[in-house]
Amino acid sequence: MSTESHLRLIWLYPDLLSTYGDRGNLLILARRADLRGLPVECAEVRADHPVPSDGDVYLIGGGEDGPQALAAQRLISDGGLHRAIDRGATVFSVCAGYQLMGHSFFAKGTQCAGLGLLDITSDRGETRAVGELTGECDPMLGLPTLTGFENHGGRTHLGQGVRPVARVASGIGNDGTSEGAWHGKILGTYSHGPALARNPALADLLLRWATGLTLEPIDDRWPTRLREERLSAVR
Ligand code: GLN
Numbered sequence: 418m419s420t421e422s423h424l425r426l427i428w429l430y431p432d433l434l435s436t437y438g439d440r441g442n443l444l445i446l447a448r449r450a451d452l453r454g455l456p457v458e459c460a461e462v463r464a465d466h467p468v469p470s471d472g473d474v475y476l477i478g479g480g481e482d483g484p485q486a487l488a489a490q491r492l493i494s495d496g497g498l499h500r501a502i503d504r505g506a507t508v509f510s511v512c513a514g515y516q517l518m519g520h521s522f523f524a525k526g527t528q529c530a531g532l533g534l535l536d537i538t539s540d541r542g543e544t545r546a547v548g549e550l551t552g553e554c555d556p557m558l559g560l561p562t563l564t565g566f567e568n569h570g571g572r573t574h575l576g577q578g579v580r581p582v583a584r585v586a587s588g589i590g591n592d593g594t595s596e597g598a599w600h601g602k603i604l605g606t607y608s609h610g611p612a613l614a615r616n617p618a619l620a621d622l623l624l625r626w627a628t629g630l631t632l633e634p635i636d637d638r639w640p641t642r643l644r645e646e647r648l649s650a651v652r
Contacts, residue, residue, distance in 0.1 A: 423458045424450050424627060427472035429498070430464045433488045434514050437566070439478025441611030442509065445620050446474060452635045455628065464488060468497025473627040474507045477514030479568075479609055482524035485513035489529055492517070502534060507602040507627040511612060512569055515597065515605030523571055535605055536578030537598050539571040542589075546570075549651045550608055552583025552596040558622060562586070563596065564615045564647045565608025573598070573607075582606055587651045602626045615644060 428443045443459055450457045462468055464487065475498060480488070492498055502508065508518070516522040519537035522529055526541075550567040554560040563583045573591040575581060575598050582597030582604060583590070590596025590607050597606035604623070606612055613620040617640045621632050 423456045424474070424624075425472040426450075426457060426459045426474045426476065427469060428459070428461045429468065429475055429477040429492070429514075430488050431461050431478075432463045433484035434478045434480035436479050436481065437512075437568070437609035438611045439476070439511060439609075442476050442478070442511070442613040442620075445611070445613040445617070446476070446623065449617065449620050449635065450624055453624075453630075453632050455624075455630075464491050468492065468495045468501070470497045470500035470504065472501055472506055474509065474623055475501060477508070477510045477517075479512030479514060481513070485517060485522070486524040486527075486529045488513070489517040489522070489531055492532055493530065498532065499534070502603065505602065507623050508534070508604065509613075509623050510603070510605040511609060512567070512607050515607065516569075516571055516573065518603065518605050519573070534603055535598050535600055536576035537573050537605070538576075539573045542570055542572040546589035546607070548588055549647065550588030550590055550596065551586045551648065551651055552588075552590060553586055554583045555580050555599070558582065558599070560616070560618045560622060562648060563606070563608060563619070564644055565606065565610045565612050567607045567609065569607055610647075614640065615647060
């Protein structure tokens, strides 16, 4: 962790990329850290502000094509996120935020440069992927079934430098077969929900990546009920 053992959570560009309750991911991470007695500092960094490079976890959410293209341009010229990752920061990216972690993506019919932080490229799908998304997670992540809601036009192709987060059980995810991608401490997913409310074990994985700590179990009755309700909707 960074300053004086505070866990620094940084939500990037809420003014551009926050279409599906993405603040919820920040709240869930902060709450789950707090319940383990970890002091937390949260920062919301708007697109006209420099990206601090001293964060422990960076969150970036979903959005429409125009804001997504603008966010990618600003993050590339700012360089703060790249510096943070060089320091070993954890990144959780969702949908538009996930696509822009890759080499390139399409927005408004134009190919745009991504940040090149994940070995993925995204192009246009023939149809929009909208609806419940579930998948069986990569055993290396040690997570239960992923559950989320997806809404994207792009399709994502994974290079050799990443592993998929999950194998799709229902929905489309990257391409109808795999869902999300991860490498090191950078993870991206098409799962909205917000994802960390529906997937508390994923929230804890991000906290473990960021702190290196073993985390005590907490009372997950409510998230478990939410998961069961959403998973039963696709069975
Ligand atoms: N604009 C991207 C797409 O449609 C991402 C959409 C989103 O974040 N919901 O593929």
